[in-house]
Amino acid sequence: MPKLHWAKMFPSALLWLLLFAQSEPAGYANAARAFAAHDFPAAEAAVNEALHESPGYAPALLLKARLSMMQGRMDDAVGALKRAIAEDPARAESRFLLGFAYYLENDFEQADAALAKADQKDGRVLLYRAMSAEGLNHPDAAGDFYRRAIQADPRGTDARIAWARLLRKEGDMAQANKLVEEAFAISPEARDVLYEKGLSLLDSGQYLQAVDFGQRALRAPGAVPTEREIRFLLFRAWQKAGNAEMAAKERAIFEKLPLPLVR
Numbered sequence: 001m002p003k004l005h006w007a008k009m010f011p012s013a014l015l016w017l018l019l020f021a022q023s024e025p026a027g028y029a030n031a032a033r034a035f036a037a038h039d040f041p042a043a044e045a046a047v048n049e050a051l052h053e054s055p056g057y058a059p060a061l062l063l064k065a066r067l068s069m070m071q072g073r074m075d076d077a078v079g080a081l082k083r084a085i086a087e088d089p090a091r092a093e094s095r096f097l098l099g100f101a102y103y104l105e106n107d108f109e110q111a112d113a114a115l116a117k118a119d120q121k122d123g124r125v126l127l128y129r130a131m132s133a134e135g136l137n138h139p140d141a142a143g144d145f146y147r148r149a150i151q152a153d154p155r156g157t158d159a160r161i162a163w164a165r166l167l168r169k170e171g172d173m174a175q176a177n178k179l180v181e182e183a184f185a186i187s188p189e190a191r192d193v194l195y196e197k198g199l200s201l202l203d204s205g206q207y208l209q210a211v212d213f214g215q216r217a218l219r220a221p222g223a224v225p226t227e228r229e230i231r232f233l234l235f236r237a238w239q240k241a242g243n244a245e246m247a248a249k250e251r252a253i254f255e256k257l258p259l260p261l262v263r
Contacts, residue, residue, distance in 0.1 A: 025054040031063055043067060058088035065097055069104065077101045092119040096128075103128050108135035123153030127162065134166055142166060157183040161196050173203060191220035198233050207241035228257040 027049035034043035044067050050060040061084035068077035078101050084094040099115035102108075112132040118125045130145030146163035153159065160183040167176035177200045183193045198213035214234040218227065231254040238247035 025050040025057055025060065027053060028057065028060050028063075031060065035063060035067070040067060040070065056083070056087040058084045058091055058094065061087070062091075062094060062097065065101070069097075069101060074101055074105050092122065095119075096122060096125050099125070099128055099132075103132055103135075106135065108132040112136070121152055123149045123156055123159065126152055127159045130159065131162060134162075139166060139170060155186055157187045157190060157193055160186075161192055164196060164200075168199070168203070173200075176200070177204070189220060191217050191222035192224055194220055195225045195230055195233065198230075198237070202233065202237050202240065205240075207237045210237040211241065226257075228254060228259075231257065 027046045031043050031046035031050055034040070034046055043063070047060050047063050047067065050057060051064060054060065061080045065077040065080040065084070068074070068080060078098065081094055081098040081101060084091065085098065088094065095114060095118035099111045099113075099118060102111035102114055109132075112129055115125050115129045115132065120126070126145050126149035130142045130149055133139075133142040133145055143163065143166070146159050146166070149159035150156070150163075160179040164176040164179040164183070167173075167179070180193070180196045180200045183190075184197050187193050194213050194217035198210045198217060201207075201210035201213060211234060214230055214237060217225070218230050218234075231250050235247055235250035235254055238250055
């Protein structure tokens, strides 16, 4: 019997089945609490329990995908996200995370294809569409997406910083510096913003001011940019400023720091 006819004939049964399908499995609350507490092994055990109880529960599939991405198990993450989309096509977060997962794998074509089906009013979606376009060597498209990402999230700094980097590579220093200034006005204590401000000052010949911002970035909390990147900025700024002693000191620290892992 066709599903449409069955639903019309048994509406109360259909409603009961939908409510049952969407009910939260017992283990999911434990998984969410453990994840929030950064107890990731406990979160994974609990989310696996939840999915054993209710294999199609989309929030548990999303949490499974996040845990898998954190551990570098990208195939597992993509599989969980595709299942989440199949179970709940209207859930926007699933489509964003699928595009994000492909982006992390440097599969920019699939990243953009997935993100094109996500919420186009979401600044994160537009940001990663911009960076995917940049990865595909489509700078004009990237610029358009960066512009839209800023419009969607006017108080965000990520799109401004990423677009400034692209413009710097293309030689448009004036526009790059303008974007960095906007980001600095919004978030003057952020590690990545301070670092980019230092790069802008270095490029404009203000070497001691670049040192100041590099040192401020080094003291700011966060993992990005890495200490190695900031030390290299400081080395270059001291070198350009003509202080060979400080340049040598920063270079020695830079060379002792481990190279970042590249996927």
